[in-house]
Amino acid sequence: MGSSARKKKEKKKDFQKTKLKVGKAKQKADNVTDTSFRSKSITVNQQSLTTTAPSSFSQFSHYVSLASSSKSDTQRKDALSYLTTQLSSQPVNASMPLPTAILLPKLIPLILDGSPAVRSQLLKFLRLLPPAEVGDRAEQSLLYTRAGMTHLSAPIRVDALALLEWLLEVAQEDIVTCPGGWVKTLKSFMSMMGWASSSGSTKWTSASRASFGKAGKAFPRQIIMLAKFLQAGLVEESSESLTSTSNGLFPLCDVEVHMIPARSNAFAHLNLFGSSRDEEGEMYIDREERQRVFATKFQPAVMEGLENVKKEAGEAGRAAAILSKALREGMVDYSGIDDTQ
Structure with missing residues (x-):
């Protein structure tokens, strides 16, 4: 009798509805993933571990390369703006970070750039070069x-x-x-x-x-x-x-x-x-x-x-x-x- 009553009680459990109390959170599933943690650091690939800052010459050369080869209009314009600021803030008798013989061949093709802001910034930069x-x-x-x-x-x-x-x-x-x-x-x-x-006997007009x-x-x-x-x-x-x-x-x-x-x-x-x-x-x-x-x-x-x-x-x-x-x-x-x- 005891065994039969226990089985009936367990069978009855399967059909009972669980009463939820107000304010009580729903029970989480067994396979839930906990995402409540926070990262304390961010890892960047190819992170520089040097303790010394790059020299002004290296920065100037980097921005010259960025202005002449970047595929973004904004990056080219910002790089030219940086170069213009660097030259305009130099003392009168200070030597240039890079000679004009290197700067002109790299930057003068930007006069054909499709961005008006890049061309305008280029003209401002060129006027700072030694005549x-x-x-x-x-x-x-x-x-x-x-x-x-x-x-x-x-x-x-x-x-x-x-x-x-x-x-x-x-x-x-x-x-x-x-x-x-x-x-x-x-x-x-x-x-x-x-x-x-028009020259010659062709009918092509100018x-x-x-x-x-x-x-x-x-x-x-x-x-x-x-x-x-x-x-x-x-x-x-x-x-x-x-x-x-x-x-x-x-x-x-x-x-x-x-x-x-x-x-x-x-x-x-x-x-x-x-x-x-x-x-x-x-x-x-x-x-x-x-x-x-x-x-x-x-x-x-x-x-x-x-x-x-x-x-x-x-x-x-x-x-x-x-x-x-x-x-x-x-x-x-x-x-x-x-x-x-």
Whole structure:
């Protein structure tokens, strides 16, 4: 009897409903995982264990690499901002962490960057570089400047003109005399402004100004920059300083001609050991040579374009007057005789 009553009681347990008390938590399952713990430390892969901070040179080099190779627009912009802050906060006579010969080839291609913030920060950084060290890299700087001037994006063309303006401010002579600096840059201007004249018997027409989209607002800026470029290459520099030097050493004459050249690689235009150059890639050291090339290849197209622009009123017409003045000053003493035959 005892055994039978115990079995009935156990069997009855299976059908009894458990009464839950108010405020009592539900019983946890047997396979529940406890997640109430907290980690007291975070482990990072490849964690640096050095006790000394990286040097300023290492940090500067790291941010230069980040600005030139990062795939993120924000990282490139922040890296350029850091470099700008470092250069602007240095003492006046302090040496740069990296020479300009290394910085320019790495950072100048960013003028073609698709982010406007990156290009704007690049222009701020370039203005902090020593002007005396920019002239040696004029050829490479102009290579990316011309690519920006003929870019399909209108904002990139505008920023490329700002870069050219800075180059003319710090290295005017090197810009107009470096290999390809005169003819190739003028061709980029003609193509950008739609003044390129078609050559040959083909029916292919040159690109007009309308092919670049919203070029109307930037067109006066392009005319003014062309005037500045022509003034740098065609207008003769003032010779007051040379006259005073000659008078001070009287009876000696033309002393400046016999002095050591101030520019590096003064005989580069002879191209003694380099590869052969065509007319576009030639160095035009003399002002007379630049006048001759401009008169034979570009002046007719520029004059025709000026006549069309002068008919327009407003800012474009005022810019055309500046260009006309630069042409008069630069070609006033040109004889028109080609003595190269």
